[in-house]
Amino acid sequence: MSETRKGMLLVISGPSGTGKGTIIAELMKADKSLVFSVSATTRQPRPGEVDGVHYHFMTVEKYNELVAQDAFVEHAQVHGNYYGTLRSEVYSRLEKGENVVLDIDVQGALNVIASEKEKVSIFILPPSLKVLRERLTGRGTETPEAIERRMNNAVWELSQKDHYEYKVINDDLDACVRTVQAIIEAEKHSAAYYSVDVPQE
C-alpha cells in the first residue's frame, strides 16, 4: 500500500508557566517523527538552557538584522524581550516530511495561525490562575515584577484560546501529554497531511 505523509507544523502555545516545555519534552521522547524548532530570543538564558538547543540566544542587533533579512516566520516582543521563529527551522524540514514543533508565545502563535494555511494549533491552559502563579513563583528564576507582568499578560493570552484548534488543560501532566499525543495521532490521519492509495493486491 502506498502511504505518504506531509510534514505537520505543530504550534504549541499558552501562557508562561503552563508547562509547554515539559509537555514538548515528553512528546519528543516518545515520537521520533517530531523535530523541535529552536526559537530565536534576545532574553537571557535561564539556568540549564543551552544555546542552539533551547533557544538561539542573540543580541538585539543580530535579531534586528534577521528581521531586516525577512528570516522569521513570525516574531514578536513578549515581556520586554524579542522572540522569533526562523524560516530555516521550519520549511525545509516540513518538505522532508518531518513534523515541526513550535513552542511559541500567544502573540507569535496567532501570527502563525493567521499566516500558515496548514498547521495544527494547541493551546495549553493552566487549571487556574492560582496554579499558574504558583508555577511561575516555583521556577525561582523570575523577579516579583516579572511574575506580575507574566500574570497580567496571561489574562490577555487566555482570552485568545478560541483562535486555536485544540485546547488542553495541564492539570495532570501525564493526562495532558496523552491528550496532545492523541491530537498528533489524529492529525497524522488528517486528509491535510496524509495520502493513501488502496492497491489491488
Add this chain to the structure above:
Amino acid sequence: MSETRKGMLLVISGPSGTGKGTIIAELMKADKSLVFSVSATTRQPRPGEVDGVHYHFMTVEKYNELVAQDAFVEHAQVHGNYYGTLRSEVYSRLEKGENVVLDIDVQGALNVIASEKEKVSIFILPPSLKVLRERLTGRGTETPEAIERRMNNAVWELSQKDHYEYKVINDDLDACVRTVQAIIEAEKHSAAYYSVDVPQE
C-alpha cells in the same frame, strides 16, 4: 474550572467489508459518551441483526412515507436497497451533549458532510481490494453477484476518501480502533466542541 462539551456528530464510513461495524462496536464498549444512531433500511436483516439495534428494518412503503415527512438527515439508495439516518436519532441527542455515531455508506456520508457544519468524518479503508473481496466472501451472506456489485461500488467509494477529514486503514483491528479513539479524544478537545474557562482559584 468550568468545562462544557457539545455533542459531536461522528460519521464513520467506508466501503462494505472494511469492518466499520466491528470498529464501532469496539469504540462503544470503551467510551460511554458515544451513542449509536440506528439507521433505517429496506434491506433484509443479516443473521444476528436485530431490529431497532442494528437497523430499523422497514418496508419500502414505510421508508417512502418517512422521506415524504422529511424525517431523514440523509437518505440514499445503495446496492439496490434504501438507507437513511433519522433526524430523531441525531439532533436531540447532540443537544444533550451526547456524541452520536453514524455508521453510513459513502453516499450518505457525503450528504452529511455537505449539509452538517459541525461533524467529524472518518473514512475506513481496507488495506487492499484483495482483502476487501476476501472479507465480503468470508461473510457468507452475499451472493456472488452481490459481492461483484459491492466490489464495483468500492472502487467509486474509495475515490471519495479525500472528502473526509480523517482516513484510517483497517489492516490491524486493534491499531485501527486505537487511531479512531485518538481522533475522538482529539476532537473532544477541539474548539468546535469544547468550552473551558480558567478560574482565579
